[in-house]
Amino acid sequence: MRSPADRQVSAIDHCTARVVDADRVASVVSRMPTEADLADTADVFGLLADPGRLRLLLALLQGELCVCDLAVVAQLSESAASHALRLLRAHRVVAVRRAGRMAYYRLDDAHVRLLLDLALAHTEHTEAVHPEREAP
Amino acid sequence: MRSPADRQVSAIDHCTARVVDADRVASVVSRMPTEADLADTADVFGLLADPGRLRLLLALLQGELCVCDLAVVAQLSESAASHALRLLRAHRVVAVRRAGRMAYYRLDDAHVRLLLDLALAHTEHTEAVHPEREAP
DNA sequence: TAAACATGTGACCAGCTGTTCAGAAGTAAA
DNA sequence: TTTACTTCTGAACAGCTGGTCACATGTTTA
Numbered sequence: 001m002r003s004p005a006d007r008q009v010s011a012i013d014h015c016t017a018r019v020v021d022a023d024r025v026a027s028v029v030s031r032m033p034t035e036a037d038l039a040d041t042a043d044v045f046g047l048l049a050d051p052g053r054l055r056l057l058l059a060l061l062q063g064e065l066c067v068c069d070l071a072v073v074a075q076l077s078e079s080a081a082s083h084a085l086r087l088l089r090a091h092r093v094v095a096v097r098r099a100g101r102m103a104y105y106r107l108d109d110a111h112v113r114l115l116l117d118l119a120l121a122h123t124e125h126t127e128a129v130h131p132e133r134e135a136p
Numbered sequence: 137m138r139s140p141a142d143r144q145v146s147a148i149d150h151c152t153a154r155v156v157d158a159d160r161v162a163s164v165v166s167r168m169p170t171e172a173d174l175a176d177t178a179d180v181f182g183l184l185a186d187p188g189r190l191r192l193l194l195a196l197l198q199g200e201l202c203v204c205d206l207a208v209v210a211q212l213s214e215s216a217a218s219h220a221l222r223l224l225r226a227h228r229v230v231a232v233r234r235a236g237r238m239a240y241y242r243l244d245d246a247h248v249r250l251l252l253d254l255a256l257a258h259t260e261h262t263e264a265v266h267p268e269r270e271a272p
Numbered sequence: 273t274a275a276a277c278a279t280g281t282g283a284c285c286a287g288c289t290g291t292t293c294a295g296a297a298g299t300a301a302a
Numbered sequence: 303t304t305t306a307c308t309t310c311t312g313a314a315c316a317g318c319t320g321g322t323c324a325c326a327t328g329t330t331t332a
């Protein structure tokens with residue numbers, strides 16, 4: 001039903017590998033996001049992949065906070081919190097408001113907010129529904 | 137309006153740091169997920185934080201695929217793909233079906249599927265709406 | 273049986289990540 | 303002014319991550 005390796009998929013020229021289901025591969029490749037979009041998406045997920053940063057962002061879900069309070073809540077040193085916030089700021093995930101010597105950070109990315117809400121909802125759900133998952 | 141440092145927040149004893157807005161800190165801490173839930177959530181995001189794995193999972197969004205096709209689509213060597221899939225399998229994000237010497241992987245986590253759909257939708261949206269974001 | 277094939281695995285390694293430390297910068301109070 | 307305070311920053315470092323390589327495992331075909 002399918003030709004094993006002699007049919008070529010246009011968008012793929014870097015690989016020497018064989019292809020089993022060429023149609024599926026072509027379809028999947030055609031719907032794959034841009035390299036840049038993919039990197040951006042991976043970066044966003046990467047920002048959420050650290051417990052400290054995750055705590056920072058979850059805290060900001062309830063409104064702006066100053067660095068020292070954020071450090072306490074996220075269980076980070078103030079230096080570590082500052083570094084983390086700098087990273088988040090560089091990616092425009094948070095924004096800062098200065099008031100004297102204080103710096104108040106807030107969430108500034110709707111997509112990230114959505115991801116955080118979703119993650120939060122998921123933990124609450126699975127807590128109640130799946131106290132322990134089992135193999136299929 | 138608020139006492140600077142002499143009021144104590146119950147759930148926080150590991151930190152010597154000062155607290156500016158004790159009420160907010162207490163509120164945020166009380167709504168913070170469990171340490172375990174937080175680690176799990178960060179892990180899930182971490183799995184999506186690598187372009188290769190992200191491509192693997194986005195490909196699986198359209199149905200099951202064998203390892204060699206996945207490797208091609210994700211632009212990974214077959215060994216790297218196998219390693220990545222092992223990691224994803226260990227976290228129950230994907231499941232495998234064996235057929236002879238082939239191994240067909242599929243997405244097996246509704247939450248991850250949701251996150252992927254959302255990320256995909258977001259890249260498509262922002263592509264059209266925000267060709268370039270600007271500072272607030 | 274032997275050979276080809278698809279996948280899985282362990283060891284190793286370059287590069288990245290998150291933290292701490294020491295100190296700088298800027299602000300507010302004394 | 304000096305002092306205290308809040309945040310920011312660069313350097314250095316340990317630990318993790320993702321990849322390649324060589325090879326093992328198990329399967330199908332000749």
